[in-house]
Amino acid sequence: xxxxxxxxxxxxxxxxxxxxxxxxxxxxxxxxxxxxxxxxxxxxxxxxxxxxxxxxxxxxxxxxxxxxxxxxxxxxxxxxxxxxxxxxxxxxxxxxxxxxxxxxxxxxxxxxxxxxxxxxxxxxxxxxxxxxxxxxxxxxxxxxxxxxxxxxxxxxxxxxxxxxxxxxxxxxxxxxxxxxxxxxxxxxxxxxxxxxxxxxxxxxxxxxxxxxxxxxxxxxxxxxxxxxxxxxxxxxxxxxxxxxxxxxxxxxxxxxxxxxxxxxxxxxxxxxxxxxxxxxxxxxxxxxxxxxxxxxxxxxxxxxxxxxxxxxxxxxxxxxxxxxxxxxxxx
Numbered sequence: 001x002x003x004x005x006x007x008x009x010x011x012x013x014x015x016x017x018x019x020x021x022x023x024x025x026x027x028x029x030x031x032x033x034x035x036x037x038x039x040x041x042x043x044x045x046x047x048x049x050x051x052x053x054x055x056x057x058x059x060x061x062x063x064x065x066x067x068x069x070x071x072x073x074x075x076x077x078x079x080x081x082x083x084x085x086x087x088x089x090x091x092x093x094x095x096x097x098x099x100x101x102x103x104x105x106x107x108x109x110x111x112x113x114x115x116x117x118x119x120x121x122x123x124x125x126x127x128x129x130x131x132x133x134x135x136x137x138x139x140x141x142x143x144x145x146x147x148x149x150x151x152x153x154x155x156x157x158x159x160x161x162x163x164x165x166x167x168x169x170x171x172x173x174x175x176x177x178x179x180x181x182x183x184x185x186x187x188x189x190x191x192x193x194x195x196x197x198x199x200x201x202x203x204x205x206x207x208x209x210x211x212x213x214x215x216x217x218x219x220x221x222x223x224x225x226x227x228x229x230x231x232x233x234x235x236x237x238x239x240x241x242x243x244x245x246x247x248x249x250x251x252x253x254x255x256x257x258x259x260x261x262x263x264x265x266x267x268x269x270x271x272x273x274x275x276x277x278x279x280x281x282x283x284x285x286x287x288x289x290x291x292x293x294x295x296x297x298x299x300x301x302x303x304x305x306x307x308x309x310x311x312x313x314x315x316x317x318x319x320x321x322x323x324x325x326x327x328x329x330x331x
Contacts, residue, residue, distance in 0.1 A: 015123065017230045021090050023123055031091040038097035040065060047108035053095070056140040056154055060120065062133055065094050067107040067114035068158050079167035079329060080159070081106070082138045083116045084183075086174030086307060088207070089130050089234040094118040098310050102322075105313055110326035113163055115141050119179075127235035131246070134179050135186055138170065145194035169200045169329055170262070174276075174307055177206030181283075182246050187261030202266040202328055204321070205307050208279045210248035211241070215278025227275050250286050257290035264295045266328040268321060271302040299324050 015023035022030040040051035048070035055063050069078065083106075085092055085099045092099065094116040107114050117137035119130040144156065145165035172180040180203045187198050209227040213219050222228060231242050238244040245254035267284050269277045277300075284298045301308070301317055309318035 015233055017088065017090065017233055018226065020088055020226070020230065021123075021233070023233075029123065034091050034093075035096040035098050037093060037095040038100040040100075043070075044104050047104045049104045049107045051100070051104070052158075054154075054156055056156075057136055058154075060133070062120075062136060063094075063118045064137055065100070065103070065114075065116045065118070066156065066158055067103050067116065068162060069107045069111050069113070071162065076162065077164040078162055079110070079112045079169060080141060080163045080165065081110070081112045081114045081169045081171055081329060082134075082141055083114050084119070084134050084170070084172035084176035084179040085116065086172065086176045086207075086310070087121075088230050089127060089175045090122045090230070102310055102313060105322060106326060106329070109322065110329035112169070112329050113158060115159075122234035127238065128246070130175075131179060131182050135183055138183060138187075139193055142168070142192040142194055142196035145196050165194070165196050167199055168196055169202070170198055171202040171204075171325070171329075172206075173204045173310060175207045177203030178208065178247065181206060181208075181249060184260045184262050184265075185249075185255060185257075188259035189261070198262040200264045200266070200328060201260075201262040202268075202325055204268045204309075204325070205270060205273060205276055206267070206280055206283070207276065208247060208249065208283055209242055210251060210279070211243050214282060216274050217278065218274075225275065249283060257287050258292045260287070260290075260292050260294065262294060264328075264331075266297055266299070266324065268299045268301070268324065270304040270306055270308060271300055272304055273306045276306065297328075 011024045011026055013022050014025050020032055040053050042050045049067050051065055051067045053063060053065050085094050103114050103116050117134050119133035144159040144163060170180050170183055180201050184201045209231055213222045228242055231247050243251040245251055269280045287296050304317055309321040312318045313322060
């Protein structure tokens with residue numbers, strides 16, 4: 001057990017996700033590699049996008065960052081993307097600088113209004129808290145479909161004045177991609193306010209796992225792999241453990257993927273992403289075989305690692321993935 005010696009006491013690590021999270025015996029938490037946060041801004045100099053932070057729930061206290069693209073006379077109403085950030089359910093933020101840059105780019109190139117949800121994190125708030133928070137963020141956005149600025153909800157003028165609720169999308173990366181799957185499944189059986197429907201869902205490099213390795217996942221030591229270990233820490237009471245359908249949608253007894261509550265999907269993988277690539281391809285194939293009535297497409301970038309585009313959005317490969325996303329949102 002690792003320890004850190006202080007002047008008056010010795011802190012010991014009692015829970016750990018290597019390279020991600022240390023939890024100490026005094027209850028403190030250390031999030032490793034957390035990116036710095038970026039403030040919102042009006043008229044971003046690179047994209048012209050404006051952003052601001054809002055609170056959409058008081059109990060629990062939940063917030064989001066909104067992004068409004070630069071509008072012209074023909075853009076009174078634009079599509080809405082409710083976005084879920086990555087970070088393994090335990091670190092990063094909707095306000096992290098790389099998520100902020102990514103959302104600025106997507107809002108500008110796709111001409112969409114983005115609601116980037118800041119969900120609660122494990123281990124202070126174990127799953128399913130993040131799932132509930134992201135569903136709450138989507139529901140809050142949907143309440144604006146028939147809202148006015150004088151209504152009883154916590155209303156947001158950008159959504160009321162500029163949101164096209166006939167074109168609402170959800171999207172996310174890594175653990176955020178996992179949230180996209182689970183929100184889409186919930187939307188298939190639970191209606192959103194005002195009859196709002198999700199037209200499309202995209203997931204880049206989604207976090208899925210299971211009790212048995214697939215494809216290039218390591219056979220030896222699989223239970224010590226990062227996705228396997230992390231799930232046990234972020235959702236220790238998950239029914240079925242690592243084969244809970246929220247992380248293993250293809251597990252025996254999992255709900256049918258035919259019930260996905262959206263009309264089209266875009267899924268992407270990275271060729272060298274050993275942790276998630278092969279399982280995500282199996283998910284794509286399972287969606288196609290499920291009887292779901294929507295359209296799904298898969299994009300793979302060879303020779304790249306997990307969420308490469310998030311940290312290098314201006315490289316040729318980063319630009320290519322983001323163009324696939326923005327084309328999907330514009331169609």
